[in-house]
Amino acid sequence: MxxxxxxxxxxxxxxxxxxxxxxxxxxxxxxxxxxxxxxxxxxxxxxxxxxxxxxxxxxxxxxxxxxxxxxxxxxxRQGRRLRVDPKLFIQDLQFNKVPVRVYQPKAISHGQRRAIIFFHGGGWVFGSLDTYEKVCRYISRESGSVVVSVQYRLAPEHKYPAAYEDCLNATIHFMRNTEHYGVDPARISVCGDSAGGNLAAAVSQTLAGRSDLPKLRAQILIYPGLQALDFNLPSYQQNRGVPLLFRERAAFFALQYLNGDASHMQEVLEGSHIPPDMRMKYRKWLPESFILTCEYDVLRDDGLLYKKRLEDNGVRVTWYHLEDGFHGIISLYDYGGFSFPSGKRGLDSVVNFLKGL
Known part of the structure; x- marks a missing residue:
């Protein structure tokens, strides 16, 4: 009692x-x-x-x-590790001391598989392997690809360039050990949403000139955040109060990651600022790109501007725009009553692009 x-x-x-x-x-x-x-x-x-x-x-x-x-x-936001998937072999590993979760289809493959290295979103502050478990499972199952989800260090405890370094190191480790996963080294792509899209673009830029590693097949950027210099672009004005990412929160996340110091801004965002005198080099080296944007997203114009910059440099770009979408809609896939049909359409557009690689 x-x-x-x-x-x-x-x-x-x-x-x-x-x-x-x-x-x-x-x-x-x-x-x-x-x-x-x-x-x-x-x-x-x-x-x-x-x-x-x-x-x-x-x-x-x-x-x-x-x-x-x-x-x-x-x-x-943590999410949880799901039950065993009958179609996937899933294991938690470490690549260069970076925690990763590897998803491998159990179905017999008639050749080496493609691979996607996935960097989760969350403004460099939130997100985990568990948070994006359903998204990564879906991509692996539906595209028949090996998916490597990377748990990079988070801000503000670990500021720039910690997340970028973790993503780069995990990618390089995987590229050097593709034989262990039955992956074709010529069919490796990087993928990320929101802050993860920023990291995917940065890793892609860094690896562009590496002659000691396979060339990335593609970069897949899902409503990426590619610049933090201008929070007055039309999309920031039009969608400043639209969830899941508000204009003020976008600035907050950038400052958490960069420690409020703009001196490193150009380095971390170099993916959206290609110097004119290097255009011919990037035309040769930059991989084919897929960019997904949402109409009701403060980061919409980041993706559109990057699309234009890539196309100006001769890079092939596939663009998919969710006219009724908002920022973060992909991460809500299979999230019970909080899922949205257009999020599933966006995720399927990623899968369809991968199947064509």
Missing amino acids: ALLPALLLLLLLLLPLAALVLGTVLLALPSYEIPPGVNQPAKLRLVLAVLLGTAAVGRILEKTGLCSQITFGRYV
């Missing part, structure tokens, strides 16, 4: 917290815009409420000294 008073006390403590969080969410909701053309606006408003509630709880926990807002956000 002593348990009952304790439960009642806990309930009394939680009720004010719940009321405070609910009040915060209700007050904040009207200041965010859900465009009428977005995919399933009512559901996206529910996702927005969850995001705002999570942020409110995180702020409370940080003020009480229990944990930081970022730590709580990571816990909520």
Whole structure:
């Protein structure tokens, strides 16, 4: 019977917290815009409420000294390792001391497979192997490819260039050991969404001139963040209050990763700034590219500008645009009631591109 008073006390403590969080969410909701053309606006408003509630709880926990807002956000977004997949062989390994999860189709292959090295999104601050488990499983199963998901170090504990170095080192390790996975070294691509798209572009640029490694077959950039110099592009203005990425949060993530120091900006974003005197070299070296953008995304114009820059340098680009999509829609794939049909379409566009390589 002593348990009952304790439960009642806990309930009394939680009720004010719940009321405070609910009040915060209700007050904040009207200041965010859900465009009428977005995919399933009512559901996206529910996702927005969850995001705002999570942020409110995180702020409370940080003020009480229990944990930081970022730590709580990571816990909520963590995801979980799924059950055994009958179509995939999955194992957790380390490539050059970088944790990775390798997905290999069990189906018999009549030759060496293609491979995708995947860098997750999350603003360089959030995200994990578990967070993107469903996405990587889907890509591996549907495209018949080996997928290597990379768990790079996160900011602000590990600032630039930690994430980039982890992604580069893991990629190089895999390129040098393709025989262990039945992979054709000429069919390796890098892929990433959001911040992961930035990392994929940076790794692709770095490997462009390496004569000691296989040439990347392609780079697949899903609503990538490719510049942090201008937060006043049309897409930043039009979609500043559209979830899952708000204009202010985009700037926050960039500063967390770069430590607020713009001196390294050109280095980390060199994928979107190709010097004119190197055009002929990049025309020869840069791999075929796939870029996915969403209409209701602050990073929309990052992808469009990069598409134009690549095409100006003679690089073949496949562009897929989700007219009713928003930032982060791919990461919600198979996320229960929070999934969106256009996210599945976007993911299938990636798979279809891979099948053509």
